[in-house]
Amino acid sequence: MPKYRPNVFKHKVTVLSRSSKGGRFKRKDVPLKDLFSSGPSDTQQKPQEIQHEISVAPCTSSTFSVNVEEEAVNTRKYAAKKIKQCNAWVGKRLLLENAFFESSAPHLPCCSCGTDEGDRVLCLDCGPQVVRCIDCTMSYHEDSNHLHKPQLILDGILQPFPLKPxxxxxxxxxxxxxxxxxxxxxxxxxxxxxxxxxxxxxxxxxxxxxxxxxxxxxxxxxxxxxxxxxxxxxxxxxxxxxxxxxxxxxxxxxxxxxxxxxxxxxxxxxxxxxxxxxxxxxxxxxLNAVLDEDIKCPACPKENGDLFVSLDANFGLVRKRSSGVSYTDAKHKSLLFAPQEDVDHFVNVYDDHNISNDCSNFQAGDVLRAKNKTKKLDTTGVFGASCRHGFPLSFLNLRHGERLAYAAFTIDCILEKAQPSVKLHVIYDIACTLTAHFKKKKDKKLELDMALPVFHAYGHKMACQVAYSTRWRCGYGLTDGEVMERLWSYLRRFSSITKEMTPAHREDLLTDALLHYSRRKRADIGSSLVLLMDRAVRVKEDSSKALEEI
Incomplete structure (x- = not known):
């Protein structure tokens, strides 16, 4: 928070002005008071750039002063509170240190038999200031509390007290x-x-x-x-x-x-x-012996309705070729990750070359992406899908760049698990390219509703933004399609661990992480849906008012 200065109008600001010759920009320091002074004479003396700023965002000196004074008062209150709190801790330091050292080797009778004779044994695992005689210590730790570490008090010095329970x-x-x-x-x-x-x-x-x-x-x-x-x-x-x-x-x-x-x-x-x-x-x-619904989203439709799915790739979760081989399969098998043999076979026979990419300015979907950058990598990343509520659905390991074959394979996996009565909506960074690809191949997946995520849509030309952005397409509401980016922000932090693992261990760890992520989502889904509903109602009201004013 900025410091409060009584006379804020002594400060100067730098203004860019264009010269009449050559059109070059020049910097000029102008007192801050000239920006907020009132009166016709002051306005006539201001440069054109300053008048433009005032016309766009008018502000009076009195309003500006009130805001600064209020902020300064809040700053002083917060600073006084922090100083008082720090001084209170400083005054208690010596007291806390003395209490700690005095309780480290207390001179107390046995808390079990009450005797005050013989050596004493302190067991901090039993609790603070729990002191017993040797016989009571042996008896107490014989049948229970086996993994405690009691300490013998000899002349105020703590020494290990051996136990073998x-x-x-x-x-x-x-x-x-x-x-x-x-x-x-x-x-x-x-x-x-x-x-x-x-x-x-x-x-x-x-x-x-x-x-x-x-x-x-x-x-x-x-x-x-x-x-x-x-x-x-x-x-x-x-x-x-x-x-x-x-x-x-x-x-x-x-x-x-x-x-x-x-x-x-x-x-x-x-x-x-x-x-x-x-x-x-x-x-x-x-309870895997009884249930198998632990990874499914409780809010998505199971039989009828619209299922919104986001697809994306992460090239940070790599694996080195020198990290060894697996001698057994992954323990979770195909719970979330597709079998690598099936993925490799599908990608090798799938034709996704000669793709037109004139609608996007980024490298998603580039077949040549990994030729020179991933020579020492056995796995170049992870491709995955999640529902609109953030629950992981299907994942696979990448061997190449972000080819359209991986998106097609993932969509097939989701369609295989979903009921025929569920309508699938796919949100993907290059949904326009994927749609053109399905149209060229006359694939049945062309019937799916494709859309671009809100923020990734700005990397496409305007025609694609209007045709595919979730803000323009009917039925998407406030769904932004960026749930995979939120999931990657959690999952990519395992990259330093998984890049040195064997394939099976890496897949098991990523599966455990995705299961943990889904459990967090399940625990918060009630409150998150309430917040999203409140936001939707508020946006609808604001939009209705804005339309009425037009």
Whole structure:
């Protein structure tokens, strides 16, 4: 916010004036008061450029002064509030520091038995100022709270208090029990050495899941992770776009973990363990054994009505050829991404050459786009579609530039899933070119209603804007067709992670990200539809008033 200056009319502004000879522009500094002075004599003395500005946007000096004074008053109030708040924090610094250090090693009796003799053990995982004697600490952490890190208080100094708890099922007991040592990472990423009690009645990995632990390997695991830790890593990846290595390093800095524990945590997570947990979490939270409607938009028509779909390509989500190969298929298979073999076959046999592109000034749809720029890339980007509410529908990996074959394949996939009674409206950056292409091929998709997104329409000539812009076509209302740009703004931030992945891991991560994006959209769709409805009503009222005034 600008600073308040009492005499604002002392400032000068630069005015461009054209000279009579040669027509060149000259700069001239003019006092600001000359722009807002009143009276015929002042108006006659003003340059022509200044008079033009005044005629276009008239403003009096009194109105301008009132606005500046109001803004200055608000600035002073905000500054005084901020200064008062900062000074209040400064006055409490020493008090807060003393309270923190005094509570770090409190001299309190045992909170369980009340004794005041012997050594004390502080357990911050149990709660603040929770102090117990050694016997009560051992008893309390024997059957529950196994993954706590209590600390022994000796002469005001905190030292580690070693525990090796037993991890066992309380609902099952048999004669074939045995125990083994297992390393467990708790929800903070700290390493624990524990006894795991197992039996021949059940696999060890299943027993760990019952204990809210995720095994690092499916057979005879030696390392396990607390599921709260796995959930934290899951959301750091999907919401914070943080790589697995970066998340492990952040946990190490946050909890003061030694380097070897951080490296051990990362090495065990990166070996298919984390990818499998994400798929496990998806199936459990979405009840995939019962339901399959988790990725569908609840607001779009399912049987009758108009379905509005936006298409677009993103060339930031690439994959390097040197990033390895996949030894298994993607876990999500064709949930959102089309099988690459089907896409490659369709593109190779599809004829989309000799395309007329005289209506657009940008490179969308250029077949030659990737010849010299993508020699070291195995995947040049992602092509996708989403509904007007932002829910992902269908995606595929690009091998070339943004060819029309990819748009045709995506439309075929959407038509295959939609009911015949649903009318499809397609919004695409080069809808005019795609329409001409379908007309030349006499494709049945020519019957579809094609349109240009609102902002991309300005890259086309005026005839295309009038014919294809969503603001001109009937039935589109206030649909801008830019939902894919909003989706790309979220998805493209995974590019630094996915470009080094194998094809299957990359596809699974992008699918997980799209599923997470659709869950966010589903959670907000109620409030967003209300806001859109209010906006539509307001625009209709304003438009009606404007038409009545004409």
């Amino acid at each position: 037993y991890l066992r099922r309380v609902d099952h007991d048999c004669d074939s029990r045995s125990r083994k040592t297992i390393q467990v990472f708790d929800e903070k990423g700290r390493l624990h050495n524990c006894w795991l009690v197992t039996c021949s009645c059940e696999e060890e990995c299943a027993s760990l899941v019952r204990l809210n632990l995720w095994p690092a390997s499916p057979d005879q695991p030696r390392v396990a992770f607390h599921m709260d830790l796995m959930n934290l890593l899951h959301f750091l990846l999907l919401e914070g776009h943080m790589s697995l290595k970066g998340a492990c390093q952040s946990l190490g800095c946050r909890n003061g973990l030694p380097l070897h524990e951080v490296n051990l945590l990362y090495l065990n997570l990166v070996s298919e363990c984390f990818e499998e947990y994400r798929y496990f979490r998806y199936r459990c939270h979405n």
